[in-house]
Amino acid sequence: MPQAESSPVLELRDVWLRIPVNTREVRTLKKTLIRSVTGGALRKTSSGTEIDALRGITCKIHHGERVALIGHNGAGKSTFLRLISGIYLATSGFFRAACPVFPMIQKSFITSAELSGLQAVKGHYLLIHGHLRGFSDYVQEIVEFSELGDYIHLPMKGYSEGMSARLLFALLTSGNHDCLAMDEGFGTGDARFFERAKKRLEEFIQSAGTLILASHSDELLRQFCRRGLVFSQGQIIYDGPLKESLSYYHEHCC
Amino acid sequence: MSTAAKAIRFAWTSRRAWWFTATARTRDRFARTTLGSFWLGLSNLLSIGVLAAVYGTVFKVKDFNTYVVYLGTGLVIWNTIAAAVQSGPTLFRSNAGNLKNTNIHPIFYTLEEWSFQTQTFLQSFGLVLLFLMIFQPSLPLHLLGAGLLPIVNLLLFIYWFPLLLCLLGAHFEDLFQLVPIVLQLMFLLSPILYKKEALGALGWTADFNPLFRVLSNLRHALIEGQIKLGEALLLLLLNIIGIWLSVWLLERQRRHLPFLV
Numbered sequence: 074m075p076q077a078e079s080s081p082v083l084e085l086r087d088v089w090l091r092i093p094v095n096t097r098e099v100r101t102l103k104k105t106l107i108r109s110v111t112g113g114a115l116r117k118t119s120s121g122t123e124i125d126a127l128r129g130i131t132c133k134i135h136h137g138e139r140v141a142l143i144g145h146n147g148a149g150k151s152t153f154l155r156l157i158s159g160i161y162l163a164t165s166g167f168f169r170a171a172c173p174v175f176p177m178i179q180k181s182f183i184t185s186a187e188l189s190g191l192q193a194v195k196g197h198y199l200l201i202h203g204h205l206r207g208f209s210d211y212v213q214e215i216v217e218f219s220e221l222g223d224y225i226h227l228p229m230k231g232y233s234e235g236m237s238a239r240l241l242f243a244l245l246t247s248g249n250h251d252c253l254a255m256d257e258g259f260g261t262g263d264a265r266f267f268e269r270a271k272k273r274l275e276e277f278i279q280s281a282g283t284l285i286l287a288s289h290s291d292e293l294l295r296q297f298c299r300r301g302l303v304f305s306q307g308q309i310i311y312d313g314p315l316k317e318s319l320s321y322y323h324e325h326c327c
Numbered sequence: 328m329s330t331a332a333k334a335i336r337f338a339w340t341s342r343r344a345w346w347f348t349a350t351a352r353t354r355d356r357f358a359r360t361t362l363g364s365f366w367l368g369l370s371n372l373l374s375i376g377v378l379a380a381v382y383g384t385v386f387k388v389k390d391f392n393t394y395v396v397y398l399g400t401g402l403v404i405w406n407t408i409a410a411a412v413q414s415g416p417t418l419f420r421s422n423a424g425n426l427k428n429t430n431i432h433p434i435f436y437t438l439e440e441w442s443f444q445t446q447t448f449l450q451s452f453g454l455v456l457l458f459l460m461i462f463q464p465s466l467p468l469h470l471l472g473a474g475l476l477p478i479v480n481l482l483l484f485i486y487w488f489p490l491l492l493c494l495l496g497a498h499f500e501d502l503f504q505l506v507p508i509v510l511q512l513m514f515l516l517s518p519i520l521y522k523k524e525a526l527g528a529l530g531w532t533a534d535f536n537p538l539f540r541v542l543s544n545l546r547h548a549l550i551e552g553q554i555k556l557g558e559a560l561l562l563l564l565l566n567i568i569g570i571w572l573s574v575w576l577l578e579r580q581r582r583h584l585p586f587l588v
Binding site: 092093155158159160161162164174176178179180181183184185187188192195196199200203204205228 | 340341343344351355424425426581583587
């Protein structure tokens with residue numbers, strides 16, 4: 074195997090992520106309640122209360138791998154996705170990403186809802202490409218897929234939830250990414266659109282070099298993943314082939 | 328410091344995106360109005376007209392033409408500084424969704440806001456300048472001859488100073504309540520509606536007022552057609568330091584931002 078293929082795309086060694094708890098409400102809550110919400114462990118520091126959202130994460134993910142993140146709500150899956158995609162920065166430990174990781178957890182546009190869908194598409198395109206070459210073909214494809222028609226010219230604040238979700242879905246699945254960090258909670262709009270979205274999503278995921286997918290659906294994970302990381306209270310408690318990982322999760326965590 | 332350089336590099340590569348989203352905001356703001364972005368200048372002109380009439384009478388000014396230009400240029404610059412400063416403390420909170428769910432560097436949102444304020448300034452300043460030419464026709468020449476460096480200083484200042492407030496505002500929510508009050512006091516304490524000499528023994532307060540120093544350097548250049556070069560260069564140096572420092576602090580605070588908004 075060539076060296077380029079054998080070196081990991083993502084490498085984490087004893088990575089910790091401590092999240093400061095800043096809100097006044099949380100300071101009045103019992104520790105047990107917070108623990109049940111976050112899945113992490115509370116600790117007091119000189120600067121206030123912190124939650125250990127990720128604890129001593131060590132793993133390597135190689136190019137082309139399809140990795141499932143398995144665990145209860147609050148186990149650390151979404152936090153892990155945010156960490157590897159650069160939204161969260163590790164508090165301690167070693168983390169290296171050999172390529173940009175695209176987070177597919179976005180639920181809003183980079184532009185204000187006061188602006189039109191077309192402006193949102195343009196802003197997104199400029200952010201990705203830095204220029205407008207090829208934009209007209211791009212926007213045509215987005216409008217066709219999202220079925221927005223002339224609504225694309227109207228302010229997004231007037232869109233229904235389904236229209237917004239369709240546009241966002243069309244935007245985020247419009248390119249190829251070396252490494253994709255995806256949360257199953259990612260919306261696709263109404264039921265009729267779901268079938269079309271499913272096909273596009275499958276193609277999109279297949280085109281990704283490396284996939285890290287967080288989901289509670291065994292079926293979805295079996296469809297796309299080969300390896301599983303089981304999370305519990307911010308730790309990876311099992312790392313292995315998907316079948317064994319799911320069995321471990323159902324035996325030990327359910 | 329290399330992290331600040333990385334942020335600046337991202338700022339450069341994404342320049343078309345943040346300038347575009349700011350432009351779209353500016354257009355959208357007046358999309359339903361008949362006069363469009365003309366309102367930006369018109370609102371300033373209305374303030375200048377009313378304040379000049381009232382305070383010109385209160386202060387019993389002898390040369391009304393000179394006073395209108397003095398007040399008008401001061402007011403349009405002050406409004407720009409005040410709007411930029413006021414937007415600072417809540418900037419990250421209003422972009423909370425994207426800070427938590429996308430890996431776009433937070434400098435993007437600060438630059439988008441700066442572009443929005445810059446575009447607003449350029450439009451309103453242009454119209455006010457046209458109006459003030461009635462009283463002092465030499466203003467455009469003064470602008471080209473002596474006003475460019477002070478304008479650059481103003482534009483640099485309205486980036487880094489609000490950014491510092493952004494970072495503080497993310498930690499201390501009370502800042503949002505405090506900023507408008509302090510701005511109001513600074514406006515009254517700054518020689519904008521009146522001459523510095525009117526402050527008497529309190530004249531030193533204007534010297535130590537950074538917002539006023541930026542304003543007065545540009546206003547002097549516009550009215551007199553001469554640049555206070557030493558002061559302008561000092562401001563430029565302070566602005567460069569301010570930008571580097573604020574971006575460096577942004578980079579340091581970046582890890583905390585998703586949890587603070």
